[in-house]
Amino acid sequence: MGSLVSSCCSKSSDGPTATPFRTIALVGPPNSGKTTVFNRLTGLRQKVANFPGVTVEQHSGTIKTESGEVQLIDLPGIYSLVPHSEDEQVTLDVLNGEMPGTTKPDAIILVLDSTNLTRHLLLAAEVLTLRLPCLILLNMADSLHTNGGSVDVLALARELHAPVALVSGVEGTGLESVQNFIEFRAPEPTEIHLPVMQDPRGCREWATRVGKQASYSRPVPPIWTKRLDSVFLHRWFGPVIFLLVVITVFQAIFTLAQPVTDLMTAWLETGGRWLGAHMTPGILQSLIVDGAWKGVSAVVVFLPQIVILFFAIGILEDSGYLARAAVIADRSMAKLGLNGKSFIPLLSAYACAVPAIMATRTIENKRDRIATILIAPFMTCSARLPVYTMIIAAFIPDHRLLGPILGTRAAVMLSLYVVGFLAALMTARLLKSFVLRSKPSPFIMELPCYRMPTMRSVGMRIVDRSKAFLMRAGTVILFVSILVWALTHLPLKNGEVPALENSYAATAGHAIEPAIAPLGFNWKIGVGLVSSIVAREVIVGTLGTLYGADPASESMRLQDALRRDLSFGGAVALVLFFAFAMQCVSTLAVVRRETNSWRWPVLQFSYMTVLAYSCALIAFQTLRHLH
Amino acid sequence: MIFNTIMCILTELEEGQAAVVEEVHLETRVAHRLFHLGVSPGVRIKPMRRGPAGNLRVYHVEGTDVALRGETAKHIVVRRLAIAAAESGGD
Numbered sequence: 001m002g003s004l005v006s007s008c009c010s011k012s013s014d015g016p017t018a019t020p021f022r023t024i025a026l027v028g029p030p031n032s033g034k035t036t037v038f039n040r041l042t043g044l045r046q047k048v049a050n051f052p053g054v055t056v057e058q059h060s061g062t063i064k065t066e067s068g069e070v071q072l073i074d075l076p077g078i079y080s081l082v083p084h085s086e087d088e089q090v091t092l093d094v095l096n097g098e099m100p101g102t103t104k105p106d107a108i109i110l111v112l113d114s115t116n117l118t119r120h121l122l123l124a125a126e127v128l129t130l131r132l133p134c135l136i137l138l139n140m141a142d143s144l145h146t147n148g149g150s151v152d153v154l155a156l157a158r159e160l161h162a163p164v165a166l167v168s169g170v171e172g173t174g175l176e177s178v179q180n181f182i183e184f185r186a187p188e189p190t191e192i193h194l195p196v197m198q199d200p201r202g203c204r205e206w207a208t209r210v211g212k213q214a215s216y217s218r219p220v221p222p223i224w225t226k227r228l229d230s231v232f233l234h235r236w237f238g239p240v241i242f243l244l245v246v247i248t249v250f251q252a253i254f255t256l257a258q259p260v261t262d263l264m265t266a267w268l269e270t271g272g273r274w275l276g277a278h279m280t281p282g283i284l285q286s287l288i289v290d291g292a293w294k295g296v297s298a299v300v301v302f303l304p305q306i307v308i309l310f311f312a313i314g315i316l317e318d319s320g321y322l323a324r325a326a327v328i329a330d331r332s333m334a335k336l337g338l339n340g341k342s343f344i345p346l347l348s349a350y351a352c353a354v355p356a357i358m359a360t361r362t363i364e365n366k367r368d369r370i371a372t373i374l375i376a377p378f379m380t381c382s383a384r385l386p387v388y389t390m391i392i393a394a395f396i397p398d399h400r401l402l403g404p405i406l407g408t409r410a411a412v413m414l415s416l417y418v419v420g421f422l423a424a425l426m427t428a429r430l431l432k433s434f435v436l437r438s439k440p441s442p443f444i445m446e447l448p449c450y451r452m453p454t455m456r457s458v459g460m461r462i463v464d465r466s467k468a469f470l471m472r473a474g475t476v477i478l479f480v481s482i483l484v485w486a487l488t489h490l491p492l493k494n495g496e497v498p499a500l501e502n503s504y505a506a507t508a509g510h511a512i513e514p515a516i517a518p519l520g521f522n523w524k525i526g527v528g529l530v531s532s533i534v535a536r537e538v539i540v541g542t543l544g545t546l547y548g549a550d551p552a553s554e555s556m557r558l559q560d561a562l563r564r565d566l567s568f569g570g571a572v573a574l575v576l577f578f579a580f581a582m583q584c585v586s587t588l589a590v591v592r593r594e595t596n597s598w599r600w601p602v603l604q605f606s607y608m609t610v611l612a613y614s615c616a617l618i619a620f621q622t623l624r625h626l627h
Numbered sequence: 628m629i630f631n632t633i634m635c636i637l638t639e640l641e642e643g644q645a646a647v648v649e650e651v652h653l654e655t656r657v658a659h660r661l662f663h664l665g666v667s668p669g670v671r672i673k674p675m676r677r678g679p680a681g682n683l684r685v686y687h688v689e690g691t692d693v694a695l696r697g698e699t700a701k702h703i704v705v706r707r708l709a710i711a712a713a714e715s716g717g718d
Contacts, residue, residue, distance in 0.1 A: 029663070079663035084656045119665045119689050200667045218690050229692070233676060233685065327694045330683055334696075442657050442699040446664055447685060447692035 021107045021133070021182050023071045024063075025095055028111035029123055030077035031448040033139040036169030037111050038074045039460050041178060058102070065182050073105060081126040085364055095130055107133040109178065114138035114166060115149060115219050115449070121207040124160060125194045134162045135181040141166040141174060143449070149219030156214035170454055225320075225449045232324045242328045245321070246347065249312045253351060253382070257304035264304065268297035283497065287485055290545065295481020296474070298386070298541045302352075305382045306469050307462055309351035313344070314461045318453035323445055330443055336425060337432030339365075339443040342372040346424070349379035353587045355465060357594055367438040370595060371431045374604050377587050378424035378580070380417045383536040387578050388416055390540055394559035395571040420579050423611070480534040480585075484542055487527075500546065519577065519613070520570025520620040529577070536583045569623030573616035581612035633707050637672070637686075637700040645673045646705035653702045661703075665689030672705060 028034035042061025059074040075094060076087035083089040090099065097104025110127050112120040117138065128134060138144075138151065144166070157164040163181060167174030194206070231237050272293045279285040316322045322344060330340030341363045349356035356376045363369040392409050399408045432438075487505040489497045500506055508530065509523030516526045524546045532539035540558075547561040556564070566574065582588065582605045591601040640646055648670050651658045665688045666672065675685040675692060682697030 080659065082659060084659055116690055119663070119691070122663060200662050201669055203662075204667060204669055221690060225692075229685070230676070327683060327685070330694075330696070442653075442660075443683070443694070443696045444657070444660055444664065444699065445694040447694060 020065070020067045020185055021070055023073065023103050023105045024107045024109055024182070025105035026072055026074045026109050026111065027091060027095070027123075027127055028077060028139075029079050029113070029120055031446060032077070032111050032113040032120065033169045034074070034077060034111040036454075036457050037109075037137060037139060037167065037175070038072065039457060040169050040172055040175055042072055063178065063182065065179055067183065070182055071103075072109075073102065078123070080123060081130075095127075095132070105132065107135070107181070109181070110134055110136045111139050111169075112136060114140050114144045114151060115147070117151060117216050118207050118211045118218070121210055122203055125203070125206065128160060128162060129194055133181075133185070135178065136160065136162055136164045137167045137174070137177070138164065139167055139169050142168040142171050143222070143451075144219050147219030147222055149217055151216045152214045156210070156216075159210045159213050170451075170457075222449055228450050229324070229447070232321065233327060238324075238328050242325055245316070245325065249309070249316075249347070252312060253305050253308050257308050260304040261301050264301050265297070268293075268301065272297065283489070286489065286497075287482065291482045291485025292478055294541055294545075295484065295538070296478050298537055299383075299477045299535060300470070302382050302537075303466060303469065305351055306355075307466060309348065310355070310462045310465045311458060313348060314458035315453045318451065318457055320448045320450040323447050326445055327447070334443075336428040338368050338371060338428060339363075340445065341443070342368065345372050345376060346379060349376040349381060352381050352383070352469075353377045353379070353584065354590050355468075357587065357590045360594065365438065367436040370600060371428055371436045373591055373594060374431060374600065375424040375427050377582055377584065377604070377608065378420045378427060380420045380579070381536075381584075383584065384416075384420075384578055386537045386540045387532075388413055388575060390543075390558065390562070391571050391575050394562045394566075395568060416575060416579055419576070423580055427607075477535060477538075480531070480538065481541070484531045484538070484545070488545055505546070518620070519573045519616045520567055520624065521574065522565055524565065525570075525574065529583075532578075532583045534583075534585050536578060539578075539583075567620075567624065569620045572623055573620040576619050577612045577616040579612070580608055580615055582608035634704055635707060637674075637695075637703040637705050638684075638697050640674050640705065640707070642674050642676060645671055645708045647708060648672055648703060649706050650704040651702065652704070653699065657699065661693075664693050665691055666693065666703070671708070 026034060026038055028037075038059065038061065041063050061072050061074070062069045063072050073094065075091045078085075078088045078091050080088060081092050081095075083092050093099040094102055095105065095108065108127060108130070110124060112124060124136060136156075138153070138156075144150070151166070153164045153166055163177070165174050165177035167177065169175075232241055272289050275293060276285060276289040279288065313322070316325065326340035326343055328340070329343035333339050333342050336342075342360070344362070345356045345359040347356075348359050353376045356379070357373050360369045360372045360376075363372060392412055396409050396412050401408055401411050484505070487508065488500065488503050490504055491498065491502075493502065505527045506523065509527040512526045512530065513523045516529065521529070524543065527546060528539035528542045531542040543562070544558055547556070547558060562571075588601045588605060591604060592598060595601070634649060635646075637646075637648075648666060648668050650668060651661060651666070653661070661667065666686070670688055673687045675687050683694055684697070684700065685692050685694050686700075
């Protein structure tokens with residue numbers, strides 16, 4: 001492993017007189033392991049933000065060096081600096097100092113895949129023409145060596161007039177070169193002869209020549225990548241394995257998460273009781289315990305599902321399987337007018353539409369991306385689960401259907417998943433035939449070699465996403481919980497909390513009653529519906545509060561109270577309403593951010609509400625005479 | 628090396644039949660993307676397997692596997708290499 005020694009120290013003659021770098025940009029092609037390197041260099045000192053005006057996420061972190069902290073900006077994975085995509089445009093703008101709010105980096109760390117060097121040298125040529133000090137990290141040194149490849153780092157550095165180091169982001173080797181690069185401040189690259197980008201043949205010849213000068217020998221592609229692909233991409237086994245993987249992820253989200261969720265629910269309830277007992281009874285106690293605590297707990301309990309989902313996605317993505325899954329899903333997606341890249345976001349949407357919509361960034365075709373964003377909320381997200389569970393428990397008797405495997409309740413739950421999926425399919429067809437018609441976008445997918453996922457990188461992803469989720473619970477959900485509490489406890493009458501019938505919530509509920517009566521809903525359900533615009537699961541808490549505050553039902557269980565107030569037809573209407581309606585402010589906000597316009601979230605909200613209302617109306621009016 | 632100079636389009640290649648890319652007739656954006664994945668004139672390409680998804684196929688090029696749909700691949704003109712040349716390895 002002697003070749004891991006960086007060559008950049010040989011250029012360190014100007015010593016400590018130069019000021020060290022303050023801001024460094026991390027650039028590299030997709031699948032070069034750039035994120036792993038970023039995580040290695042910055043650890044948990046990261047933050048995520050969006051570049052202004054665009055949908056590209058900006059990860060930045062700090063590198064600790066002896067002379068202080070250096071900011072490292074992780075730019076999106078790009079193949080080229082010629083701006084054909086939003087990612088490429090953003091990268092170019094940041095590197096040229098034209099991105100508002102981001103300081104122009106004073107150096108670049110370029111991460112290339114050492115097992116695919118010739119191809120990636122083309123990006124190096126483009127980056128070097130920017131004339132910023134640049135450190136080139138040849139990543140995946142471990143794979144290069146184990147598969148019999150080699151490269152002369154010093155010779156390559158001479159050819160490119162820039163320091164080069166062989167590193168392994170996975171193993172964490174060779175990264176001391178980054179410290180050296182920062183401490184000794186490598187000079188700007190001198191003018192070197194680089195190919196003209198408009199001449200593809202010339203570029204290739206240049207890359208091949210540089211590769212030869214650096215005695216680069218490409219490693220043999222690992223044999224098991226070929227073997228695994230002959231199974232995973234097999235005409236028959238491929239789709240079967242794909243389905244098994246999807247079902248396993250699903251099953252894991254529900255079965256593995258359930259005990260943890262139950263445990264968390266119990267803890268949070270105990271916590272709430274403890275809090276209540278340690279406060280003087282009164283309006284403040286009620287606000288904090290019944291309003292804030294209960295509202296936020298109702299959402300926080302979904303954390304285990306989010307963690308498991310991102311654990312699964314992390315493993316699938318880091319191992320390289322997700323690229324194959326996209327290949328397999330491509331055919332079905334093509335029938336909808338989308339392509340295989342829409343599959344990953346749609347799978348994530350079963351946990352939560354918010355990360356799913358953020359995951360659509362990998363879809364290059366803008367129209368396909370918007371179509372995927374618009375259908376994602378139809379996938380049965382975990383926030384619908386508590387609502388479905390509540391209604392099913394109240395209205396569906398528990399009988400066996402298929403022996404011990406499937407009961408009536410599970411069957412109803414499953415059919416609700418199917419209903420949501422069908423709505424997504426129908427909507428995709430509609431969108432792609434009218435609003436978002438486009439030429440079929442080319443599906444070009446690089447299939448990286450299979451690699452063993454590391455717990456470190458999967459763990460970082462889970463931390464990242466969980467943080468985002470908890471932030472939401474701590475802000476939006478907290479705010480609404482307090483709002484709903486206020487509406488049910490105000491206006492004060494002679495300093496006393498009014499009876500529920502006289503609260504603002506009741507006034508509002510009665511006001512919308514004419515609109516929802518044809519669906520079989522009374523005013524309490526109406527208040528629940530309105531409050532659940534914030535997040536679907538809020539209705540469970542709201543109904544709990546409402547029925548709890550009503551003397552006629554306060555001693556009943558929520559399910560019994562519901563059965564008293566809602567007919568069977570009304571219950572069907574309610575679940576259908578929840579299957580189709582866009583009851584989620586976070587999703588709307590993320591759609592607004594990702595599409596960068598109000599047009600799409602408004603269209604989506606209207607379409608989904610109309611669909612939900614009509615289906616609920618038809619269901620109730622058809623079933624009203626039943627029972 | 629004996630070259631069989633028959634030109635054909637990428638989709639017509641048999642599995643495992645090596646060829647050299649001659650022309651890429653696609654819009655600049657797509658051609659550029661393919662170029663950076665290694666698919667450009669002068670490069671050796673070899674269809675690996677027809678994917679489960681009908682017209683999708685995986686091609687081996689420059690040490691990487693790239694999946695392309697038939698409607699993209701049919702705009703790429705290649706020159707078949709004789710089997711003897713194809714088996715001499717390397718590129």
